[in-house]
Amino acid sequence: MDFFRKNSGTGSKNQSSTPVRMKIILCVIFILFATLIGQLAYLQLDYGSRFKSEVQKSNSAVVSSQVPRGVMYDTKGRVLVGNKANNAITYTKSASTTSDQAYTVSNALSNYIKLSDEKPTEQQKADFYLANPQNSKPALAKLPKSIRDSQDQSLINEKLGEEVKKQGIKLTPKQKTAALIFNKISGAYTLSTIYLKNKNLTNTEIAQVGEHLSELPGVGIGTDWQRSYPNGSSIQSIIGSVSSEKSGLPSDNLQYYLTNGYSRNDRVGTSYLEQEYEPLLKGTKSTSKVTTKGNGDIQQTKTVYKGQAGASLILTLDAKYQKKVQADLKRVYSSALASGAAHYSNGAYAVAMNPKTGALLAIAGLNRDPKKNKMTENALGVINQSFVMGSAVKGATVGGGLINKAITPTNSTLPDTAIYLPGSPVKKSVYPIGTFSALDAETALEVSSNIYMMHLAMKWVHAKYVPKSYISMPRNSFDVLRRNFNMFGLGQKTGVDLPGEVAGIQGKSFNSKGNILSGSVLDLAYGNYDAYTPIQMVQYVSTVANGGYRMQPYIVQSVGKTGTNGKQIYIDYNKEPNVQQRIPWTPDELNIVQQGFYRVVHGTNSWGTAHPLKGVKPSVSGKTGTAQTYYYDPSKPHQKNAPELINSTFVGYAPSKNPDLAVAVVFPGLDPDGEGTYTLQVAKAMIQDYYSLHK
Known part of the structure; x- marks a missing residue:
């Protein structure tokens, strides 16, 4: 019994101690809660406003x-590009x-x-389809577990896209x-x-x-x-284009634009005037906070x-005159096509310039695919297409001969005997051999004598020539003649304020054995070897017209800003005419070339080449040209017996005294038997249109 009492007493003791431990635990819990509540109250009372401001804090x-x-305007203030x-x-x-x-x-x-x-696109469809959780979850479940468990979200997205594309998204x-x-x-x-x-x-x-x-x-x-x-899109190829917001910055110049503050989706000029004057045309972006x-x-x-x-930008072009020149070129070229004379021709070009300043007054061009007979406007061809121009360049040949004293104003007569080179066809003029025994410089220009120019070139470079047996040319002969042509603007870039200008094409100077191509030196002298652009031709004839100042062509006359009324223009900058070179001839030497050009139109010799312009008012002076060429079919690079064609050209100015208009017209690839007077028709219309608009 004692044993049981002892045990019973122990149990009673344990039972009595349990409430004490519970009280201690509850006391600790109470203290902790009280501390937490106190801390929360402290934070709320002392730091509540600070935390509230943090939550509501804004960023800017x-x-x-x-x-x-x-905006781009024409010279009369008409909007060309708005x-x-x-x-x-x-x-x-x-x-x-x-x-x-x-x-x-x-x-x-x-x-x-x-x-x-x-x-x-299919990718855009997939992205949209997967943006819906009801579509993305089933698609994700179909992927292999290894991909689903991947931490590479881009890989998962890629596989999801592939999966839904396979299913076909409707x-x-x-x-x-x-x-x-x-x-x-x-x-x-x-x-x-x-x-x-x-x-x-x-x-x-x-x-x-x-x-x-x-x-x-x-x-x-x-x-x-x-x-x-x-005012029409006839010169849009000159004006250029602007990228869309979708295409954004051009990839080939991406870093340039980004480093200059552009955004990737900004619209920028991608060609020609829009590109050339991009820093001015883009303006200054608005900024917002x-x-x-x-x-x-x-x-x-x-x-x-x-x-x-x-x-x-205020351009030098007159919108009305530009439209007329483009229409004149298209009308005459269409008549050449209708007659069969332009069957193989790939286009035509015309350009007008103020010879005193270099301001371009009109730029027109046509491009044609001879196989498809498809024609498109291509004003830009005036600066980026090169052609062998023929006799139209003879004014530069005569001018150079005078400057270098191979001939003089008082002694310019040379024999007009055909050139006979060993192993080569005779080199002659268009008219029959023997028509003239000798010619002076003015008459040689009037009748467009190839023979005269070849004799002049041989005398100029000090060539040695024995008919039918021997000719020897100094190795620098090409350099001598080309430097002279360059002086007049032929064979080098004019510096026009448009990107994409080409310098022309130079023919080979030496054969595979290193020997100078003597016959080609003679061809170069009368314009049948190197190729020039239409804008070079108008710069050259302007140099003759204005007395010897090679003016830089330009198309942007002024830069300013448009007033808030959208009409008044405030000018910040005006282009000053730029003389690139002064031809070092005397007044008498200049007079020989100018009189020769006048006689080309107004002379009485039956071999004169531009008599149809004789009645045009005001008086016209100029020079025609034809050059032999061949039809090139890109699909047949090794074609034999290609059709023989001619390039027909005209350069001129008006009035003959104190001119303020110079023109160049080029019709490449005409049928030799159907040359006609197409370039003269265009030139006549260009001159008459100009003065009818500028009375």
């Missing part, structure tokens, strides 16, 4: 936006925008607008629009504003989007611009600088 960033591109304002649906991407939100906005917006002129027209919108939103930079639709936006679409803007976070209604050509909340949502947008529209 400066973003830039495009401004209208500079900006057409278009309504646009915009989207500004906040820092908190998620893929789910972009998907939701895209679907909602597709209820109100259509992007029917665009088609989503989207309704509305879903295709949503897919395109989703792609644009996903690719936008944070806080940047992009255009979701900026073409063919209807009033209904604008109204419906406007009514639902509260349901479309980030979406807005704005204005975009596009290049417009209110965008304030965002702590969660990334945009809180406020405040304009800091409204930006400056691009500079205005």
Whole structure:
């Protein structure tokens, strides 16, 4: 019994101690809770406002936006290239925008607008399809476990895309629009504003989007611009083009643009005047301070600088005259085609310039595919197409001979006997051998004597010649003649303010054995060897017209800015005429060349070549030319017996005294039996049109 009492007493003791331990534990828990509550109260009372401000703290960033591109005017103030304002649906991407939100906005917006002129790619369809969790989860489940467990999210996305593409994605027209919108939103930079639709936006679409803007976070209604050509697009190949927002910066100059403050989706000039004057035309972007909340949502947008529209360019071209010259060229060239004379021809070109200043007054060109008989406007060919010009360059040959004293104004007579070289066909003029026994320089220009120019060249370079048996030319003969042609602007770039100009083509100077091509030196002397561009030809004839000043051609006369009324132009810079070289001839030497050019049109010799221009008012002086060439078929690079053709040219100026208009016309690849007077017809129309507009 004692044993049991002892045990019973022990149990009673244990039971009595349990409440004590529980009390200690509860006491500790109470103290901890009290401490926690005290700490929370302390933080709330002393630091609550600070934490609240941290939660509500905002960030700010400066973003830039495009401004209208500079306008181009003709010399009379007519708009050649302007900006057409278009309504646009915009989207500004906040820092908190998620893929789910972009998907939701895209679907909602597709209820109100259509992007029917665009088609989503297969990748864009896949991205849109997978943005819906109901589609992405089943697709993910089909991937191998090794890929699903991969930490490489880009790999998972790639395999998901491949998987859904295999299945074939079928989207309704509305879903295709949503897919395109989703792609644009996903690719936008944070806080940047992009255009979701900026073409063919209807009033209904604008109204419906406007009514639902509260349901479309980030979406807005704005204005975009596009290049417009209110006076026609005949010189668009000279003006150039501008990239779209979609294509953005050209990949070949990407780093250049990025380092100069451009964004990847900025629109820039990609060719010719638009590219050449890009720094002026682009203007200065507007800047805005965008304030965002702590969660990334945009809180406020405040304009800091409204930006400056691009500079205005005033060109030397007259829109009305430009249209007439292009129409004249097309009309006459079409008649050459109709007659069969231009069956193999690949185009025609015409250019007009002020010989006193170098200002280009009109630039016209046609390009033609002889196989397809397809013709397109190609004014740019004036600076980037080269042709052997023939006798039109003889004024430079005679001028050089006078300057270098091979002939003189009082003693310019040379024999007009044909050139007989060993093993070569006779070298002669168009008229029969023996027509003239000797000629002076003025008459040689009037009747376009090839023989005279060859004798002049041999005397000039001190060649040794025995008919039918021997000719010896100094090794520098080509250099001597080419330096002279360069002085007049032939065979080198003119420096016109357009990118893409070519210098022409030089023929070979020596054969495979290192011997000078003596016969080709003679061909060069009368314009049947090297190739020049139409703009070089008009610069050359302008140099003759103005008394010997080689003027740099230019197409931009002034740079300024357009007033707020859109009409008044404030000039910041005017182009000053630039004399590239002064021809070192005497007045008497100049007079020989100018009189020769006058007699080409007004002379009485039956072999004169430009008599159809005799009745044109004001008086015209000039020089015609023909050069032998062949039809080249690119599909038959080793073609034999290619058709023989001629290049027909004319250079001239008016009035004959104190001229203010110089022209060059080139019709390459005409039938030798159908040369006609096509270049003279165009030149006549160009001169009459100019003075009818500038009375």
